[in-house]
Amino acid sequence: MRDFSQDHRWLSINTATVRKQQGAEVPLSRIIDQCAERGIRAISPWRDQVAAAGLEATAHQLRAHGMALSGYCRGGFFPAADAAGLRAALDDNRRAIDEAKTLDAACLVLVVGALPGALEGTPHYTDLARARSEVFDGIAASLEYARQVGMPLAIEPLHPMQAADRACINTLEQALDICDALDANKTGALGVALDVYHVWWDPKLAQQIARAGKERLLAYHVCDWRLPTRDLLSDRGMMGDGVIELKKIRQWVEAAGFEGYAEVEIFSALDWWQRTGEDTLDTCITRHRTAV
Template identity: 60%
Template sequence: MTEIVEGLSLNLATVRQQWGFVEAVEGCLRHGIRAIAPWRDQVAAIGLDEAARIVRKEGLQVTGLCRGGFFPAPDAAGRQAAIDDSFHAVDEAAALNADCLVLVVGGLPESSRDIVGARQMVTDGIAALLPHAIAAGVPLAIEPLHPMYAADRACVNTLRQALDICDALDPEKSGALGVAMDVYHCWWDPELEAQILRAGPKRLLAHHICDWLVPTRDMLTDRGMMGDGVIDLPAIRRMVEAGGFSGPQEVEIFSAENWWKKPGDEVLATCVERFRAVC
C-alpha cells in the first residue's frame, strides 16, 4: 500500500499537459498524494458531477479550485459577465467541497492605464460575489500575483493589497474571505512575514509552492521545481505556520520546457521527493 504523503497537495496544472482530471487523480493516488487543486477547465472536461463523484469516492481533499476573478472590464456588461462567471465558479467549488475558490483578480481593462480604477473594480467585483460565496459555504482566496502580471492578470500584487481588500469587505475576519499565498508571486516581498502574520489563520486559506529559477525564461510557464531555484521555502513555511496555517502545501508548477514534457509519474515522484527534502 502506498504511503500517504501528509501535508502535500497537487495543483493539477503541474501535470496538465500529461493528464486530464481522471489520470491526474490516479497518479496522485499512486504516489500517496491525497489532496488536489483542479482547474475549472479540467473539471469541465469530464463534467462537474463526475469530478465530484471521484473526489467523494477517493476521499480527496480539494485544497482549492482555480479560478474565479478577472473582474476589471471596459464596461458594465463585461464586469457583470466576470461576476456571473465567478458565481458559477463558487457553485463548482461547493460541489467539489473545495477549501476555497482561488481568485485571480484581473489586470487593466483593454486600452486602460488606470490601475487605481482597476483595483476598485476588483474590490467591487469581490463585494458582489461574497454574499453568494458565504451562502454556498465557499471561502474566497485572493491570490496576489507578482507585479509583472499587474497589467494583464492581476492588479493586486502584494499580500498587503489583498489583505486590505479583505479587511474592507470582511472586517470581522469571518473566514469567508482571505488569501492564497503563492511563493512564486510573493517570495520577494520585504513585508512578507509581517503580512502573513497579519493574515492569521482566518485569512490564510492556501499556500502554493514551487521555485523561482535564475534565469526565468518565461514569466508564466517557467516555474521551477522546489529546490531548483532561489526561494527559501523552509523559511516561508515557518512563516505560514507561525501565521496559523495548517493545511497542505500545494505544488503548482507551470513548466512548458521542462516538467510538462516529462512523464507524469516522474513529475509526481519528484514533487514528493522535493517536498520531503527541501520544503
C-alpha cells in the same frame, strides 16, 4: 513547524503541474488517478479541466478516492470594459463558487484580473486605479453570494510582472487590505492564497503573513524561482531548484497558524511538462519531504 520529512500527507498537487505530460494535454481523470496511486490526498483542479471531465463525474471520482481539494482554480478577472462585462464577470464567478461548493473545495482562488483586454494584447483602458476599484467591487459582490453558500474566497496576489494583464493585486498587503475592508471580523469567508512564486521577493512578507493569521491564510502554494528564468509565466522551478527560501516562508506561515496543505503549482513548458506525470509527481513527493 511540521515535519514533512517522513511522509507526504500534507502535499497537494495543483493540476497545472501535470496537466501536460510529455508535451500533451492529460485528462483530469488520469491526473486524479495518478495522484491517488501515490497516496496524494489532495489536489487543486482548474475549471476548464473540470468542465472537460464533467463536474459531477469529477466530484464522484474524488469521493471514490477520498481525495480533498486544497483549493479550486479559479475565479476572479473582475475588471471589464463596460457594465455588461462587469455583470458577466460576476455571473461567471457565481458559477465558479457553485462548482467549488459541489467539489467541496477548501476555497475558491481568485486571480482578480487587471486591465481588460490586456491578455489579448489590446487593453480597453490603462487606468490601473479603475481596475483595482472594479476588483474591489467584484469581490464585494461575489462575497455576498459566497457567504450564502459557505464557500471561502481566497485572493491570490500575483507578482508585479503580471499587474497589467492577470492581477492588479500584487502584494499580500494589498490583498489583506481588501480582506479587512470587506470582512473586518475575520469570519473565514475571505482570505488569501499565498503563492511563494509571486510573493517571495516582498520585503514585508513576514510582517504581512503574521498579519494574515490563521483566519486569512486559506491556501499555500509552493514551487521555486529559477535562475535564469526563461519565461515569466511558464518556467517555474521544482522546489529546491531555485532561490526561494521555502522552509523559512513555511515557518512564517505555520507560525501564523496555517495547518493546511502545501500545494505544488508548477507551470513548466520547457521542463516538467516535457516529462511523464509519474516522474513529476514522484519528484514532487521527494521535494515536499526535503525542500518544502
